Amino acid sequence: MTWQADEPYNDLPHLPPQSEIETRTVLKLAIEARAALASLEQAAQGMPNAAVLINSIGLLEAQASSEIENIVTTTDELFKYAQAESAATDPATREALRYRTALYEGFRSVQVRPLSVSTAVEVCTLIKQRDMGIRRLAGTYIGNPATHQAIYTPPTGESTIRDKLTNWQDFIHGDDDLDPLVTMAVAHYQFEAIHPFEDGNGRTGRVLNVLLLVSAGLLSQPILYLSKYIIENKSSYYRLLQGVTEDQDWQSWTLFMLEGIRQTSVSTVHKIRAIKELQQHLHEVLRDTMSGGVNADFLAVLFEQPYCRIASVMSRCSVSRPTATSWLNGLVEVGVLLKVPVGRERLYVNTAFMDLLTRDEGVAAAEAPTLF
Numbered sequence: 294m295t296w297q298a299d300e301p302y303n304d305l306p307h308l309p310p311q312s313e314i315e316t317r318t319v320l321k322l323a324i325e326a327r328a329a330l331a332s333l334e335q336a337a338q339g340m341p342n343a344a345v346l347i348n349s350i351g352l353l354e355a356q357a358s359s360e361i362e363n364i365v366t367t368t369d370e371l372f373k374y375a376q377a378e379s380a381a382t383d384p385a386t387r388e389a390l391r392y393r394t395a396l397y398e399g400f401r402s403v404q405v406r407p408l409s410v411s412t413a414v415e416v417c418t419l420i421k422q423r424d425m426g427i428r429r430l431a432g433t434y435i436g437n438p439a440t441h442q443a444i445y446t447p448p449t450g451e452s453t454i455r456d457k458l459t460n461w462q463d464f465i466h467g468d469d470d471l472d473p474l475v476t477m478a479v480a481h482y483q484f485e486a487i488h489p490f491e492d493g494n495g496r497t498g499r500v501l502n503v504l505l506l507v508s509a510g511l512l513s514q515p516i517l518y519l520s521k522y523i524i525e526n527k528s529s530y531y532r533l534l535q536g537v538t539e540d541q542d543w544q545s546w547t548l549f550m551l552e553g554i555r556q557t558s559v560s561t562v563h564k565i566r567a568i569k570e571l572q573q574h575l576h577e578v579l580r581d582t583m584s585g586g587v588n589a590d591f592l593a594v595l596f597e598q599p600y601c602r603i604a605s606v607m608s609r610c611s612v613s614r615p616t617a618t619s620w621l622n623g624l625v626e627v628g629v630l631l632k633v634p635v636g637r638e639r640l641y642v643n644t645a646f647m648d649l650l651t652r653d654e655g656v657a658a659a660e661a662p663t664l665f
């Protein structure tokens with residue numbers, strides 16, 4: 294195997310990997326991760342309003358994935374501008390919101406046509422907000438931009454890159470009988486090693502991870518918040534990607550990704566449970582405070598975004614501005630909502646919802662990951 298940090302890796306081997314991928318250890322963790330993911334899918338199916346999870350988890354995923362690239366925005370900023378992307382003044386917030394849009398569009402796309410190289414181009418174009426074709430020029434490398442020291446140099450030459458991408462696409466849809474979670478891990482390494490674009494490869498690859506699970510029928514909504522685990526384990530993420538290149542250490546890399554799916558699924562199930570309890574609690578508060586009985590649409594809108602606009606209540610509940618305002622202010626008085634000025638508007642934050650979305654669920658690691 295010819296590999297050098299500062300030489301384009303045009304010999305990057307095609308998939309599938311030559312060595313045995315589904316070792317006993319990998320299969321054991323794959324089973325646990327599959328079970329955790331199935332519980333997540335089931336918990337999500339049990340939510341009466343799917344928008345609650347898609348909106349909030351989509352934004353958290355966007356924030357974490359963008360942060361890996363050092364695009365740092367706060368959850369508050371993101372949620373404030375979730376429905377008004379162009380109003381966000383901070384470029385990092387706009388970029389993270391675009392990631393969210395790319396995730397949704399990618400999700401829509403895989404409903405109607407198979408996941409492909411074109412899906413990757415579409416996703417990257419949405420993230421970067423400019424046409425992202427396959428790299429034509431040499432010069433892209435992963436390393437230290439200050440010292441120009443390369444850690445990894447991806448293949449060059451448009452036809453070489455396209456050839457490897459075609460192989461990547463065939464592998465995703467292949468009939469090699471691998472567990473789809475293992476396929477996802479292997480495909481993610483390969484996509485990053487091909488590094489088809491000048492920029493945005495990490496984020497595009499992380500959107501593709503979720504889309505692959507959706508395509509495999511394991512998730513019916515794009516609600517796997519995997520990038521939080523990746524950012525929390527960023528140095529392992531980089532080290533283990535590199536371990537595949539240098540030592541063909543597929544096992545450590547695959548275990549790392551499987552553990553990510555397992556942990557993320559478990560923690561999201563905890564969040565879903567907590568959201569349901571909070572919805573129940575707010576239902577009781579509304580029953581006690583609203584004169585005309587609980588308005589189900591009003592309760593729903595309070596969870597569609599943690600930052601609620603008067604206009605959203607007006608349109609969702611078909612009520613006048615004074616009515617919407619008095620309902621919201623009523624919840625401010627009992628301490629459920631907090632009124633915050635945003636630009637010329639006043640938004641109402643569902644603080645308990647916001648807290649539970651952003652808190653750490655503290656999921657313990659599985660045993661196997663001591664191997665990576």
Ligand SMILES: Nc1ncnc2c1ncn2[C@@H]1O[C@H](COP(=O)(O)OP(=O)(O)OP(=O)(O)O)[C@@H](O)[C@H]1O
Nearest residue numbers: 361362435445485486492493494495496531534535
């Ligand atoms: N040694 C490596 N070998 C292969 N891929 C790597 C390696 N180190 C990092 N990567 C991948 O490259 C990505 C960075 O590439 P790029 O800057 O094009 O993507 P990005 O989306 O702009 O950035 P980021 O992924 O940091 O958010 C990393 O996120 C990771 O997925």
Ligand SMILES: [Mg+2]
Nearest residue numbers: 362492493494
């Ligand atoms: Mg980058």
